[in-house]
C-alpha cells in the first residue's frame with residue numbers, strides 16, 4: 001500500500017537549511033514512475049546547486065539527484081520498467097526528441113526542462129516521482145547505495161575518461177580533486193582505462209583516499225604551483241590528460257599547464273562565482289594550444305546508457321564505490337554541512353530504512 005504522506009527533507013526557500021517535513025506522496029502521470037527511495041547520494045553537486053540562485057526553480061523543493069529505489073507504481077504508458085524493479089535515475093529532465101537527445105548526447109538537450117532535485121522534487125524523501133525515461137534497472141548484486149552514487153559520482157568519470165579525456169594504456173592522467181566524491185572514482189576509472197594516475201588534492205585524508213583508490217603518484221596541491229608539481233611527478237613530461245573535478249581558476253590554470261603535447265584538459269568541476277565569490281575564468285595561450293595541439297573539453301554528465309554501463313562495471317567488481325559515510329534521511333543537512341567544510345572523503349549517502 002502506498003501511503004498518502006511521506007517524510008521528506010524540504011528546502012523551504014532559497015538559502016534556508018532543509019527541514020524534515022511530512023509531505024504528500026507525489027501523484028504520477030501516464031509516463032511516470034513512483035519510486036520508494038532506498039538510497040540517495042549526497043555530494044557537492046547538490047550543495048553547490050541549491051546555493052546557486054535560479055537553479056532551484058520553485059520552493060518548497062526536495063533536493064537529491066542520485067537515487068536508487070524500488071518501482072511501486074507505473075503510469076499507463078510505461079513499458080520500460082515494472083512494479084518491483086530496482087532502478088536508478090538520470091539527473092537531467094530532457095525532451096527525448098531534439099537532435100542531441102536523438103544522437104546520444106542528451107545532456108545538451110535543446111528543450112532541457114532542468115534537473116531532478118531542482119526543477120522537480122528529488123530523492124531526499126521516502127517517495128519520488130520521475131519520468132519513466134529517466135530510470136534504468138539496477139543489475140542483481142549491486143547494492144542500493146552503490147547504485148545511487150553510480151549515477152553521477154561514478155558515471156561522470158566514466159564518460160570523462162572514455163569520451164573526453166580518451167584515456168588509454170600508456171597515458172598519464174592528472175585527476176584534480178582526486179579525494180572527493182567524484183574524483184575518487186575518477187582515479188579508479190582512469191586506472192581501469194589503462195592510465196597512469198597522478199592524484200591532486202588538498203587534505204591529508206583525501207590524498208590518502210586517492211592513494212588507496214590506486215593513484216600511482218600523489219600531489220599535495222597545498223605545496224605550490226600545481227603544474228610544477230605535476231611536471232616533477234612525471235619527470236618533466238606533463239600528462240596526456242588532466243581531468244579537473246574542482247574547477248577553480250587556480251586548478252584549471254594548473255591543469256592546463258600540466259599538459260604534455262597533444263594533451264586533453266577536461267573540465268567537470270563547477271565553481272560558480274555566485275556561490276564561491278571568485279571568478280573561475282582562466283587564461284588560455286592560443287599559441288601553445290596551436291603548437292602543442294592541446295584540447296579543452298567541457299564534460300557534462302552522462303547518458304542513461306552510460307549509467308547502465310557504469311552499473312555493469314560495479315557488478316563485475318571492476319570499480320569499487322567509495323561511500324565513506326551513511327546518514328539517515330533526517331541528517332541530510334548535517335551531511336551537507338560536512339561537505340561544505342570539505343570533511344568527507346569519497347561520497348556520502350542517505351540510506352532510508354523499511
Ligand SMILES: [Zn+2]
Pocket residue numbers: 094095096097098099100101102106108109110111112
Ligand atoms: Zn532533447
